[in-house]
Amino acid sequence: MQELLQSLAPWLSDNAIFTPSTLAQYWGGFVNTVQLVFISLVIGLFLAVPLAIGRASPSRLLSKSIWVYTWIFRGTPLLIQLYIAYYGLAFIPGIQESVVWPLIRDPLYPALLAFTLNTAAYTTEIFYGAIKATPRGELEAARAYGMSPLLAYRRIILPSALRRALPAYGNEVIFMLHASAIASVVTIADLTGVAYNIYSRYYAPFSAFIFVALCYMVLSFAIQGVFRLLEKRMLAHLKPR
Amino acid sequence: MKRLLTVSLLGAAIAAGSAQARDYDTVRIGVDIPYVPMEYRTPSGELAGFDIELGNALCKQAEIQCNWVEQGWDGIIPGLMSRKFDAIMSSMTINDERRQQVLFSDPYLVPPSAWFAPTDTSMKGVESDDLKGRNIGVQRGTVQDNYVTDKFGDVANIQRYASADDVAVDMETGRLDIAFLDYPTGQAALLKDGEYKTLGKMMTEPKKYFGDGFGIAFRQRDKALADKFNQALATLKSNGTYDEIHDKYFNEDGTSAPQASDD
Numbered sequence: 001m002q003e004l005l006q007s008l009a010p011w012l013s014d015n016a017i018f019t020p021s022t023l024a025q026y027w028g029g030f031v032n033t034v035q036l037v038f039i040s041l042v043i044g045l046f047l048a049v050p051l052a053i054g055r056a057s058p059s060r061l062l063s064k065s066i067w068v069y070t071w072i073f074r075g076t077p078l079l080i081q082l083y084i085a086y087y088g089l090a091f092i093p094g095i096q097e098s099v100v101w102p103l104i105r106d107p108l109y110p111a112l113l114a115f116t117l118n119t120a121a122y123t124t125e126i127f128y129g130a131i132k133a134t135p136r137g138e139l140e141a142a143r144a145y146g147m148s149p150l151l152a153y154r155r156i157i158l159p160s161a162l163r164r165a166l167p168a169y170g171n172e173v174i175f176m177l178h179a180s181a182i183a184s185v186v187t188i189a190d191l192t193g194v195a196y197n198i199y200s201r202y203y204a205p206f207s208a209f210i211f212v213a214l215c216y217m218v219l220s221f222a223i224q225g226v227f228r229l230l231e232k233r234m235l236a237h238l239k240p241r
Numbered sequence: 242m243k244r245l246l247t248v249s250l251l252g253a254a255i256a257a258g259s260a261q262a263r264d265y266d267t268v269r270i271g272v273d274i275p276y277v278p279m280e281y282r283t284p285s286g287e288l289a290g291f292d293i294e295l296g297n298a299l300c301k302q303a304e305i306q307c308n309w310v311e312q313g314w315d316g317i318i319p320g321l322m323s324r325k326f327d328a329i330m331s332s333m334t335i336n337d338e339r340r341q342q343v344l345f346s347d348p349y350l351v352p353p354s355a356w357f358a359p360t361d362t363s364m365k366g367v368e369s370d371d372l373k374g375r376n377i378g379v380q381r382g383t384v385q386d387n388y389v390t391d392k393f394g395d396v397a398n399i400q401r402y403a404s405a406d407d408v409a410v411d412m413e414t415g416r417l418d419i420a421f422l423d424y425p426t427g428q429a430a431l432l433k434d435g436e437y438k439t440l441g442k443m444m445t446e447p448k449k450y451f452g453d454g455f456g457i458a459f460r461q462r463d464k465a466l467a468d469k470f471n472q473a474l475a476t477l478k479s480n481g482t483y484d485e486i487h488d489k490y491f492n493e494d495g496t497s498a499p500q501a502s503d504d
Contacts, residue, residue, distance in 0.1 A: 090414035105416050107400075118360075187400040187411075196400065200382025 017207045018021035022198050029194030030215060034109070037180050037181060040115035041173060047120040049162075053153065059146050066124065073121035081118055086186040104192030107186045119176050126172060130165035132158060163234045170227035174220050182217075191215055245440065247407035265466050269326035270296055270457075273314040278490045280331040283311060290456045291490040296330045296457075298482055318342055321460060328466070329458040336453060343458040346470045350487075351454030354385050354442035355424040357412070357431045360438050367441035378408040378417040385421045388450040405430050412437065442466040 005020040055066045073081065088106050089095065103109040134157050141151040184193025197211035199205050280290035288309055300307035310326040319342060321329055336344045348425060356367045364371045372484035373396045379386040381401040389399055401406045402419065409430040411417045420427065424443060431437040445451050459467045477483040 010386075087410055090416070096415060105414075184401075185403060187402060189401075193401070196381060197386075201387060207300075 017198065017202050018206050018211070020191065025189075025194045025198065026191070026211070029189055029191040029212075032188060033177075033180055033183075033190040033192075034219070035189070036111060036115065036183060037177050040112055040119055041176055043112075043116045044119035044123055047116070048123035048127055049158075051120065051124040054130060055124060055128040055156075070121040070124050073118050074125065078114065078118050078179050079185070081114040082096065082111060082186060083180060107188050111183050111186055111188055115176070115180065118179075120174075122172050123169065126165050126168045127161065130161035130168075133164065136160055140154045159164040166227065166231055166234060168224070168233075173223055173227070177223065178216065178220055259287055265305055265327075267308065268300065268328060268466065269308045269310050271312045271317055271320050271326040271329045272296075272331045273308050273317055274311055276332055291435055292332060292348070293488065294486045294489070295477075295483070298477055298486060299470055299473045302476055302482075303469045305469070318458070321458060322470050327459070327463065328470075332455050333458055334453065335456040339458070342461075343466050344461045344464065345456035345458055346467050347474060348454035348456050349474055351445045351451055353424045353445050354388070354451060355422060355427055355443050356421055356440040357427045358419045358438050358440045359412070362418070362440070364440060367419070369393060369396050372419070374398070375376065375418040376400055376416060378402060378411055378420040380405050380408060380422065380426075383423070384450050384453065386465065388419050388444075391450075 005023055051066050051069075054062045055070075057063055086107060089110060095101060095104065137150065138156050138160065142156045147155065180190060181192040184196055185191040187193075191199070191212050195208045199208035202208070272280050272288075276290075278290055279289070280292045283289050293309065296307065296309075310320075312320045312325065314331070316328055317331060317333075318339070320326060329343070332350075333339070334399070335348060339345070358364055364375070369392075372393050376398050378388055378400050379388055379391065379402070381403060386399075386401060389397075393399070400411070402411070405422055405426045408417065408422065410418055414432060419440065420431070422430070424439075427439075432439075445454075450485050457467075457470055459470075472481070
């Protein structure tokens, strides 16, 4: 990265804003954003699969309690959840002496907590909808083959439901990327945070924010590309021939 | 016909403008009251405060008859533009956005910046060695942010917040070891109940960072009037009058001195 910036230096010499030092800041923000979004999406995905199965289970207690969780996290703004995770948790009596304090003290972990729980809630509902939409015929065929419910889930329901959920999940990933722009309110220097810093330093809103918008667009296009490839492969059987 | 009217109106405006520019016998100064200790009314209803006294001294020095006009903060720049008054002297911080609309005098007061730390802090001072590895809280985009970023960005961890209140909250949670704010803000947010103290000296130097203080605002075309005030300010600074007024309202370190008439 350093070498790349050095080689860019002469080309950038006649503008005040995009100096090697601010580009390095943008790069740092880019890394932080990708890291934050990627980690929360991965954990959120692994939480969402069992939660969606629980949500679709015949047990009303299990289903309803998971519904309450998704209802809370889908019913409140992510910004508020982030504030609660960052500022709120720090004021629980005794937490500053406990073993989790080093984690909560760092802005990264409260942000990860809020983002993960939020995306897990949305993803749970996406997967739950896909599971519910499994064609009856597939379920009956599985039962006719003598599959146990567990085996039917593993071989029939989940593979087909997760495939069907793919386009909606791709949207959720992009939404999450854009939602992560609020991370700077808890002092994380993500892409937006860096853009704010540079804007307030040089009083140049257009350059600072348009550049960061381009960064987000590049990321969005990359995500879209990945999902298009995935859909092409995994939903090939649904295509007209 | 319409064009003729426009041209003649323009001509009249220019004539009026230049007539205004020639004689500055009386100048009306807009001020937003109260903002203790900069401008306020005494119990007997008279205007007082650092801005008022310095303004009167400046006018006397420049041999101008000055009248104060009260105006709320939101309408204070529009008031200047629409000629309700000819200058603003109301603790207005010089910045680039305002510079595009109005002409500023030289800064006449730079509010100091200060370091705030918990009373029981282990830090001895505010040099690089003391701040190494510490979490410093600042308000994003302020002069304090710029200063700390340039000076300690390599050794300390700088956390930027949207408001001074957020800095205060994270001082309370212990996430921050020290905060660097402008003194009046920090005083209001942190110095109320003795849990925090200032560390090191109040800072108004180097000028590169802290130079943009409070300035008197004029219309862009009243350059001659601004020059008169700048000259008067330089004279008052050299003959001791400025210090006299300053000491009446501020302690040596820039904190506001107790006022008998504060209530």
